[in-house]
Amino acid sequence: PSWNPNDTEPLYTLLSSALLFDAVHAVVAAVQELNRSQNVGATQLSCKSSKIWEHGTSLMNYLRMVELEGLTGHIEFNSKGQRSNYALRIMQNSRDGLRQIGQWHSEQGLSMERKLPSINVTDTLFNTTLTITTILENPYVMLRPNHQEMEGNERYEGFCVDMLKELADVLKFKYRINLVGDGVYGVSGTNGTWTGMVGELISRKADLAVAGLTITAEREKVIDFSKPFMTLGISIMYRVHLGRRPGYFSFLDPFSPGVWLFMLLAYLAVSCVLFLVARLTPYEWYNPHPCLKGRCNLLINQYSLGNSFWFPVGGFMQQGSTIAPRALSTRCVSGVWWAFTLIIISSYTANLAAFLTVQRMEVPIESVDDLADQTAIEYGTMHGGSTMTFFQNSRYQTYQRMWNFMHSKQPSVFVKSTEEGIARVVNSNYAYLLESTMNEYYRQRNCNLTQIGGLLDTKGYGIGMPAGSVYRDEFDLAILKLQEDNRLEILKRKWWDGGKCPKEEDHRAKGLGMENIGGIFVVLVCGLLVAIFMAVLEFISPGLSLSLPSLSLCVLQLSVCEEMLRELQGIVLCRDSLQLRRRRGTTMLRPRSLPLEERRARAAAVSLSNGKLCGAAAGLPLSEPLSHRLAQEAALVARGCSHIRICPECRRFQGLRAMRPGGGPSHGASPTHSEESIEWEKTTNSSEPE
Known part of the structure; x- marks a missing residue:
């Protein structure tokens, strides 16, 4: 039939x-x-009865034989009851009305009379005002902050609004934006009606639906879509579950508490076994002065209880110690312990970097299967959206199980808007299923949100149009042109980027802070404090009231505070810290702390290099060089001083041979010293055991 494009x-x-x-x-x-061949009459029939109308078959046969010319052209049916031998005219809407540009025949196919006009010279949309239906959804369509002061299209902003401006510049049309009345995208009802933007397109209340409208097969049956201007998929949004923030003692994380406990038990066990084995084997008992054979039956064992506990510590810290095992049994224990520490230290070092630099995210779900297999975390979609339709019509077993959960869950897990879904994710144990583009947009602006797993499907956003719209091809070409010019990508970056959260793919190395390794500083400070405390205890533990009965000296009685004060004064003034100290409660004699007259009077008290005292002979002043003091010690040994026992094993006095007459040291030596040195030489060269 003829039709005027201006008709309502x-x-x-x-x-x-x-x-x-x-x-x-x-x-x-x-x-x-x-009716010409037989008398046709009406018969009352029931749907529950198997009885049929007796003239039904005959009527169907006569319908197949009908041939006539109707309003839609030639009417003819084939043997299957389908219309055949008919033609469709292809019309183009222009400013002058409908114009036939081709014809399609059921038998002959398509024949075009003229080519379609170019997109740049089209006159179909030229100066035409289109009604646009849309929905408020960030960042596609949003109200401006001062929208109350504006009118018309200026009240809106967003990705779709900018895309409409680009399309209008290409196709030379005008538009008027209206918000959809019920605020939904569009779903089909039980009676075949549609809601939302799809319903407005079907009822011709709008010419275009420009929004984040997903292209689906069910919608494609009732409306037309342009080519997709954005590709996306369904994703899972969930709140970020970060592990505990790294503490001062996070360097202990590479091993579990159980491993640390077993390491401590292993250290105690090895120390005890080492002490026991060293006591049992005879090869760990030795003479500390092998040059005094025949005169000394003293045997010592280097593995005392303290050394047995210290030796494993040195091996564990990869530093060793001055204690070296002599027996095969103790070497076996040491080798096994070193092998154990090698594996432990290597494993700890390998995991330490990962535990200190990577803040791992603890997520109870990692994929859609994990979400479907549990019921502790609720999940849902937007009511009336394409995501809800996807799960409703899916035949995949996992998605069917998810739909049954969402459909039967009370209270409802469906939300009315994306903002409501995000608020539910942040404030409760809830996972929201939405398009990946929306997921990306909100994750850029809320650092407490994250995406779980990949995409559940692949689909696209398109511009909706009424079925049979004459604008479809032109909008398809316009969208392709914008994509080729990267205009759509520029618009996407404009509205998606700029969030306050860093990009998730940014995995550049960052420096460690005090929250990562601060605990080792705590350990260091605690160790220093313990060492100072132990030093104070060792300092004040000996009794200060005992005298030295073997010395004819005036013992100086000092309190602990005075002793510590004098020690500190000597440290600050860099004075000689030479002192005479007897362990286990003996009196301390500090020559530098006495007056000059007393020091000269007590010069007979000689401090020997081995820490012993002998006052039987007149010695050199304490301020004399060390070589003179060693010569004095040699003379005392030659005279048989009972308070001195020097083992020549160390060969500390071999240099005294050079102090014979005529070969003294450069600083000079007295004749007495030379004679004493000669006597010491004779003594050491005697045939008797040293």
Whole structure:
């Protein structure tokens, strides 16, 4: 039928009326032919009865034989009851009205009379005002902060608004943006009606639906879509579950508490076994002065209880110690302990970097299967959206199980908007299923959100149009042009980037802070404090009231505070710290702390290099060089001083041989010293055991 584009009645209404008229005309013609051959009468039938109308088969046969010219052209049916031998005219809407540009015949196919106009010279949309239906959804369509002061299209901003401006510049059309009345995208009801933007397109209340409208097969049956201007998929949004923040003692994390406990037990066990084995084997008992054979039966064992506990510590810290095992049994224990520490230290070092630099995220779910296999975390979608339809119509077992959970869950897990879903994710144990583009946008602006797993499907956003819209091809070409010019990618970066959260793919190395390794400083400070405390205890432990009975000296009685004060004064003034100290409660004699007269009077008290005292001979002043003091010690040994026992094993006095007459040291030596040195030489060269 002829149709004026300025008519208010849509074209599809006129076409439906024409098809209905031709259908009734065909039925009437068939009934008339049937009535000529037999008397047709009405019979009351029931749907529950198997009885059929006796003239039904005959009427179907006469319908197949009907041939007539109707409003929609030639009417003819084949043996299967399908219309055949008909033609469709291809019309183009322009400013001058509908123009036929081609024809499609059921038998001959398509034949075009003229080519479609170029997109740049099209006049279909030129200066045409289109009604746009949309929905408020960040960042596609949003109200400006001062939208109350504006009117019309200026009240809106967003990705889709900018894309509309680009399309309008290409196709030369005007538009008017209206928000959808019910605030939903569009779902089908039980009676076949549609809601939301899809419903407004079906009812011709709008010419275009420009929003984050997903292209689905169910929607494609009732409306047309342009080519997708954005590709996406369904994703899972969940809140970030970070592990505990690294503490001062995070350097202990590479091993579990159980491993640390077993390491401590292993250290105690090895120390005790080493002490026991060293006591049992005879090869760990030795003479500390092997040059005094025949005169000394003293045997010592280097593995005392303290050394047995110190030796494993040196091996564990990879530093060793001055204690060296002599027996095969103790070497076996040491070798096994060293092998154990090698593996432990290597394993600890390998894991330490990862535990200190990587803040791992603890997520109870890692994929959609994990989400479907549990019930502790609720999950849902937007009510009336394409994501809800996807799960509702899916035949995949996992998605069916998820739909059954969402559909039967009370209270409802469906939300009315994306903002409501995100608020539910942040404030409760809830996972929200939404498009990946929306997920990316909100994750950039809320650092407490994250995406779980990958995409559940792949789909696209398109511009919705009424079925049979004449604007579809032009919008397809315009969208392709914008994509080739990267205009859509520029718009996406404009509205998606700029969030306050860093990008998740940014894995550049960062320096460790005090929150990562501060605990080792705590350990260091505690160790220093313990060492100072132990030194104070060792300092004040000997009794200060005992005298030295073997010395004819005036013992100086000092309090602990005075002793510590004098020691500190000597340290600050860099004085000689030479002192005479007897362990286990003996009196301390500090020559530098006495007056000059007393020091000269007590010069007979000689301090020997081995820490012993002997006052039987007149010695050198304490301020004399060490070589003179060693010579004095040699003379005392030659005279048989009972308070001195020097083992020549160390060969500390071999240099005294050079102090014979005529070969003294450069600083000079007295004749007495030379004679004493000669006597010491004779003593050491005697045939008797040293």
